[in-house]
Amino acid sequence: MKNSITMIDNRTNESYEFNIINATKGPSVVDISTFYKETGMFTYDPGFTSTASCKSDITFIDGDKGKLTYRGVEISELASKHSYMEVCYLLLNSKFPSKEESEDLDLELRHRGFLHEGLMNLFRAFPSNAHPMATLSSATSALSSFYYDHLDIEHEEEYQEMARRIIAKIPTIAAFAYRHSIGAPFIQPDIDRGFTENFLYMLRAYPGGKMHRNANGEDHIREIEVKALDTIFTLHADHEQNASTTTVRNVASTGAHPYVAISAGISALWGRAHGGANESVINQLKMIGSVDNVDAFIARAKDPDDDFRLMGFGHRVYKNFDPRAKALKGLQDQLKDELHLDSGLMQIASRIEEIALNDEYFIKRKLYPNIDFYSGVILTALKIPTSMFTPIFVIGRTVGWITQWIELKKDHKAKIARPRQLYLGK
Ligand code: CMC
DSSP, X not given: OOSEEEXXXXXXXXXXXXXXXXXXXXXOEEOOTTHHHHHSOOOOOGGGTTOOOSOOSSEEEETTTTEEEETTEEHHHHHHHOOHHHHHHHHHHSSOOOHHHHHHHHHHHHHHTOOOTHHHHHHHHSOTTOOHHHHHHHHHXXXXXXXXXXXXXXXXXXXXXXXXXXXHHXXXXXXHHHHHXXXXXXXXXOTTSOHHHHHHHHHHOOGGGXXXXXXXXXXXXXXXXXXXXXXXXXXHSOOSSOHHHHHHHHHHHTTOOHHHHHHHHHHHHHSTTTTTHHHHHHHHHHHHOSGGGHHHHHHHHHOTTOOOOOTTBOOSSOSSOOHHHHHHHHHHHHHTTTTTOOHHHHHHHHHHHHHHHHOHHHHHTTOOBOHHHHHHHHHHHTTOOGGGHHXXXXXXXXXXXXXXXXXXXXXXXXXXXXXXXXXXOO
């Protein structure tokens, strides 16, 4: 049996044969790279619903079964048994770190978290009410002016160093963007705190770096909060060729600087159909306001003449429960009492979930809760301001973007991303 597909042009009866490339998991692909040369036509797939844009061995999603793996390891296992630091190492190196390697990475990221003093002027140039995502995207792009000589890197060691630098600096940029947005002085990273704790510290500390302590003299940052946020970072760490990752790869394919590529990814993530959904979910839950109003909003979501969408529901790839949402729901139940999760918001969210999962409209379209449906309630309990929800997604996803950037860079057959069009003009 030939591993190929034959297409017949019914207008001319001419037939064309295209090879099938087998996937190790999930759908195989038809190699149509010679389609135009052979047929004189383009293929048309707006939104890339049936197009594989690259080969990859990083992340795999089985959307029908609701499964997700990074480097072959199930997301539920990563979220429950491994730290975000270990997950970063796994994504970058295709293996788990030893204890020593994990500690080395942690230490290096602490040292690399500081920003060049020159960047401070940039933060100050933004209006004080700027959304942190706007500042975060611009300041990340500006990193390319401080590390311009890293454009021509070619070796594994250099890639890895570049990756560690950007992973370390993004949380500081995000925290500074937030502090600027509330007119608070910047808090430099604390070398004695690990990656996730440091981020909370940079958000919460008083000017000069002092922390509020409770009546027992305990630090304002609780271990349980660090663990919860660390898990949230893990659940966001990579997600194959989503819109922002595709953006990163597209920009990178031109040979542009990696910081610029990641800045473009941050911008793509901001939209409410993508990472911006986490902020929209919580705003929507607040707008719904009470369990009694849920039915009316569900009716709006189902109305074809109303643009209203239930935020945190639906996904291009998952036609089953998003496994990241499942993990977050578990975390939510676990933290309910200890972190005093907002029971009002949780009740509204539960009611929406209950109705939607049993409603013909959602069942027929296979619309399930996604990761953004649950993250907001937990982030609120961690006292993360709503405007920082999408930057939290950015912090978690940076490792995925840079891992995908490295994969593209190492693919010597990779071409510039240059789709064609169906021209319908004059
Ligand atoms: N509420 C109501 N109806 C919906 C929703 C929703 N959230 N999502 C999809 N639909 C309907 C849509 O109206 C369409 O109905 P019909 O077939 O009658 O026209 C059908 O379901 C298919 O929708 P689509 O827009 O063609 O699906 P898509 O794969 O292009 O879009 C999506 C996926 C995530 C953009 C979309 O489901 C959506 O807008 N969801 C809300 C935003 C959201 O939660 N985004 C976060 C995604 S997860 C985080 C991440 O990884 O980015």
